[in-house]
Amino acid sequence: MFDNLSDKLDKAFHILKGHGKITDVNVADTLKEVRRALLDADVNFKIAKDFTTRVKEKALGENVLTTLQPGQLMIKIVKDELTELMGGDVAGVNLSGTPSVILMSGLQGSGKTTFSGKLANYLKTKKGKKPLLVACDIYRPAAINQLIVVGGQIGVEVYSEPENKNPVEIAQNAIKHAKANGFNVVIVDTAGRLAVDEQMMKEIADVHKAIQPQETLFVVDAMTGQDAVNTAKAFNDRLNFDGVILTKLDGDTRGGAAISIKSVVNKPIKFIGTGEKMEAIDVFYPSRMADRILGMGDVVSLVERAQEQYDEEEARKLQKKIAKNEFGFDDFLSQIQQIKKMGNMKDLVGMIPGAGKALKDVEIEDDAFKHIEAIIQSMTKEERSKPSVIDMKRKTRIAKGSGVKIEQVNQLMKQFEQMSKMMKMMQGGGGKKMMQMMQGMK
The missing domain is CATH 1.20.120.140 (SRP54, nucleotide-binding domain)
Incomplete structure (x- = not known):
C-alpha cells in the first residue's frame, strides 16, 4: 500500500x-x-x-x-x-450499551457487507463478544444471502426478514432478538447508497434515529481517493457518524483518503481492511501508518500478528521435536499455515523495515506457499516424518504428484535442511526465545 x-x-x-x-x-x-x-x-x-x-x-x-x-x-x-x-491517537470502538449497536453506512460497492462480517469476526475472536449481524439491505439483489454466507464463514448468526421492506422495523426487531437471545453486539448492515440520493439518505437517517446506535461507522473504499473524502463529508453532515472504515488498502491505493479524511470530517479512522479474508482487519494506528508511508515498516503490528498465532503448548512440543531431531515436513507445513493466518504476504513484507522498498518490483503473490504445500502433501506419512528417507526415486514421484520440477523438490529439501540446522542451533529457547527477541523490538 x-x-x-x-x-x-x-x-x-x-x-x-x-x-x-x-x-x-x-x-x-x-x-x-x-x-x-x-x-x-x-x-x-x-x-x-x-x-x-x-x-x-x-x-x-x-x-x-x-x-x-x-x-x-x-x-x-x-x-x-x-x-x-491521520488522527494522532488510536480510536477505539464504543462497545457500551446492552447490546452495543453498530450501524454501518457507506457508498454502494465500498465493501460494507464484507467488512460487517470482518468486524463481527474481530469482535468475536479478539474481544470475546457474541455479535449478531443484521441484514437491512433490502434493495441489492442477493444482499441478504451474501451476509448469510459471510456469517456462516465466521460462525455468526444473521438476522433477516426477507419479506419485510422496512429497514427501520428490521433493525428494531433485530435488537429485540439480540436482547432475548444473549447477543451483546448488533452490527446493522444497511444498503449502499449515493450521497446525492435524498431518499436513501433519509432512510439511513431514519434507521439511525430509530435505533440510536453506540457507533455509526462510515465505510469507504480507499482506492477512490479524494472522492471518498467528499462523500464522507456529505454522509457526516447527515449522520454525524463516529468513525471511518477504510477498505481495500491492500489494493493499488494512492493514499489520499487515509491522509485527508480526518482533517475534512474531524472523525477518526477506526479500522482498515487489508485483504479479502475475514481476518484481514486491523485497528488503525496513525503513527504506524505514518511509519509505513515513510518506508519504515511496522514491526509492532508484525509482532502482534505473530503473537496471535503463537501457541505456547505447540511451541513446547516443537522444541522437543527439534531437540530429538524429529522436526519433519508436517511441522514445517504447520509453520507455513501459521504464517498464512497472519495476513497476505505483500502486507506482511511491508511491515518489515526496508523490505517494502527492496522488493518493490517483486510481485509477491498471496499463494506464495502453494508449491511448497503441494510438494509436502505429495509425500507419504513416512517421508514427512523422516525426510532422510527421501531418495532420488521418491523425489521423482513427489515432483510428478505435486506438478512441479524435480529441481523445486531439491530446493525445498535443501531449504528444509538449512532451517532444521538453524532451529537446532537455536535450542535453549526455540520459538519462545525468537518471540522474546521480537518483543524486544517493540
Missing part, C-alpha cells in the same frame, strides 16, 4: 542528503517535492499546502534537534505531522 507515495517522499528527502544543516533553500526544495507527492496521492490541495507549511515552520524553528542530520530531521517532522493529520 502507498508504494508510489513512499517512493516520491523518499526522493524528496534525498534533496537534503549531503547537506550539513537545514536552510530556507533546501527546505523549500524538499517540501515542494513533498507537496507534489501528496497531490499525486490525491490529497486535497489545501490540506497538502497546510501540511507543508507546518513542516516548514517546525524545520526552521529554534527547537530543532541538532543531533540529527537534515534528512533525518525532515523525516521525523514529516512523520509526526502525518501521524497528527
Whole structure:
C-alpha cells in the first residue's frame, strides 16, 4: 500500500542528503517535492499546502534537534505531522450499551457487507463478544444471502426478514432478538447508497434515529481517493457518524483518503481492511501508518500478528521435536499455515523495515506457499516424518504428484535442511526465545 507515495517522499528527502544543516533553500526544495507527492496521492490541495507549511515552520524553528542530520530531521517532522493529520491517537470502538449497536453506512460497492462480517469476526475472536449481524439491505439483489454466507464463514448468526421492506422495523426487531437471545453486539448492515440520493439518505437517517446506535461507522473504499473524502463529508453532515472504515488498502491505493479524511470530517479512522479474508482487519494506528508511508515498516503490528498465532503448548512440543531431531515436513507445513493466518504476504513484507522498498518490483503473490504445500502433501506419512528417507526415486514421484520440477523438490529439501540446522542451533529457547527477541523490538 502507498508504494508510489513512499517512493516520491523518499526522493524528496534525498534533496537534503549531503547537506550539513537545514536552510530556507533546501527546505523549500524538499517540501515542494513533498507537496507534489501528496497531490499525486490525491490529497486535497489545501490540506497538502497546510501540511507543508507546518513542516516548514517546525524545520526552521529554534527547537530543532541538532543531533540529527537534515534528512533525518525532515523525516521525523514529516512523520509526526502525518501521524497528527491521520488522527494522532488510536480510536477505539464504543462497545457500551446492552447490546452495543453498530450501524454501518457507506457508498454502494465500498465493501460494507464484507467488512460487517470482518468486524463481527474481530469482535468475536479478539474481544470475546457474541455479535449478531443484521441484514437491512433490502434493495441489492442477493444482499441478504451474501451476509448469510459471510456469517456462516465466521460462525455468526444473521438476522433477516426477507419479506419485510422496512429497514427501520428490521433493525428494531433485530435488537429485540439480540436482547432475548444473549447477543451483546448488533452490527446493522444497511444498503449502499449515493450521497446525492435524498431518499436513501433519509432512510439511513431514519434507521439511525430509530435505533440510536453506540457507533455509526462510515465505510469507504480507499482506492477512490479524494472522492471518498467528499462523500464522507456529505454522509457526516447527515449522520454525524463516529468513525471511518477504510477498505481495500491492500489494493493499488494512492493514499489520499487515509491522509485527508480526518482533517475534512474531524472523525477518526477506526479500522482498515487489508485483504479479502475475514481476518484481514486491523485497528488503525496513525503513527504506524505514518511509519509505513515513510518506508519504515511496522514491526509492532508484525509482532502482534505473530503473537496471535503463537501457541505456547505447540511451541513446547516443537522444541522437543527439534531437540530429538524429529522436526519433519508436517511441522514445517504447520509453520507455513501459521504464517498464512497472519495476513497476505505483500502486507506482511511491508511491515518489515526496508523490505517494502527492496522488493518493490517483486510481485509477491498471496499463494506464495502453494508449491511448497503441494510438494509436502505429495509425500507419504513416512517421508514427512523422516525426510532422510527421501531418495532420488521418491523425489521423482513427489515432483510428478505435486506438478512441479524435480529441481523445486531439491530446493525445498535443501531449504528444509538449512532451517532444521538453524532451529537446532537455536535450542535453549526455540520459538519462545525468537518471540522474546521480537518483543524486544517493540
